[in-house]
Amino acid sequence: MKTDPDKAKITIGAEDFQKFREFFYRKTGIHFDASKRYFVDKRLVERVEATSSDSFRDYFSMLRFQASGEELQTLTNLMTVNETYFFREEYQFKCLVDSLLSEIVARKTDRHPIRIWVIPSSSGEEPYSIAIYLLERWPGIHAWDVEIIASDIDTRILAQARQGLYSARSIQHLPDRYLQHYFTRQSDGYQICRDLRQSVTFTRVNLTERADTRGYRDFDVIFCRNLLIYFDDVSRKTATETFYDALRPGGFVCLGHSESMSRSSSLYKVRKFPEAIVYQRPVETA
Known part of the structure; x- marks a missing residue:
């Protein structure tokens, strides 16, 4: 199965990452430090591809202004960690x-x-x-x-x-x-x-x-x-x-x-x- 060469070029620059981090923090209260950069980038690229956005900036614009908030909820679901088990602590x-x-x-x-x-x-x-x-x-x-x-x-x-x-x-x-x-x-x-x-x-x-x-x-x-x-x-x-x-x-x-x-x-x-x-x-x- 061949991959689309354009999709492989999706990158998120330091400035764009900072803008996203500030936006996501305002919406959820969750703060991503530098050590989480790979985790966050990986999931953002997944959503850029899933929504057929041309670039991260196009995706981020849609994320911010989408009236329904559906994509923000989808992304939040991906970003949250749910590690637990019965009788923990x-x-x-x-x-x-x-x-x-x-x-x-x-x-x-x-x-x-x-x-x-x-x-x-x-x-x-x-x-x-x-x-x-x-x-x-x-x-x-x-x-x-x-x-x-x-x-x-x-x-x-x-x-x-x-x-x-x-x-x-x-x-x-x-x-x-x-x-x-x-x-x-x-x-x-x-x-x-x-x-x-x-x-x-x-x-x-x-x-x-x-x-x-x-x-x-x-x-x-x-x-x-x-x-x-x-x-x-x-x-x-x-x-x-x-x-x-x-x-x-x-x-x-x-x-x-x-x-x-x-x-x-x-x-x-x-x-x-x-x-x-x-x-x-x-x-x-x-």
């Missing part, structure tokens, strides 16, 4: 069950559901892991309604999460009993049971867009793990303020093991539990 789920929920329940003066927000949802392993952990390890699950909302900027990965079909690698850390109870073996992987698929609501959210996050309120716990490492200081500050607004007083944020709010925000109280360090929106007092 399990110690935080243990913290949720053994420490956080007892405080949350003690503060509740009504029977409103316990609300958990997972962002980014990626392909669903994390929110489904939380659901399984609650069913298996938290006695209070029989007394309280729990809502799990899982959000991501990547529409393609959200479709995968709703389907709930996983490879052997994704489920490798699950106990056999959980695998047998909550999954069905398919020809192309393992599908999580319908009840769990229906227990998690998946939504498309850009964390840096206030219009997207304005309706997300009254959460008791937010899991945002391994996302802020892709943001710069300004975007991280915006994200932590968004979480503050989304939490009920006394609510908690769980970050990835290499992430911290110490440089991003002074809004939160650092809580050191036996299982993990988490960040708490202070309880309002009269």
Whole structure:
């Protein structure tokens, strides 16, 4: 099969790359440093070719001014990394069950559901892991309604999460009993049971867009793990303020093991539990 010689000549100069990087940052909050140049260029060239654009500059012009935003969403789906598996960083789920929920329940003066927000949802392993952990390890699950909302900027990965079909690698850390109870073996992987698929609501959210996050309120716990490492200081500050607004007083944020709010925000109280360090929106007092 012959390749089109014109397509092989697609290049992205330093100035054009910088303009794209600034544009993508404004739209998504994701910052690409120089070490990601090869990764970014490769995916940009793929989209130049897929859209039959004559050059990167033609493609970039279309990307910026396309009214529907469809190409920006397609490119965002390609640029985001979705590396996860069931029960990743399990110690935080243990913290949720053994420490956080007892405080949350003690503060509740009504029977409103316990609300958990997972962002980014990626392909669903994390929110489904939380659901399984609650069913298996938290006695209070029989007394309280729990809502799990899982959000991501990547529409393609959200479709995968709703389907709930996983490879052997994704489920490798699950106990056999959980695998047998909550999954069905398919020809192309393992599908999580319908009840769990229906227990998690998946939504498309850009964390840096206030219009997207304005309706997300009254959460008791937010899991945002391994996302802020892709943001710069300004975007991280915006994200932590968004979480503050989304939490009920006394609510908690769980970050990835290499992430911290110490440089991003002074809004939160650092809580050191036996299982993990988490960040708490202070309880309002009269």
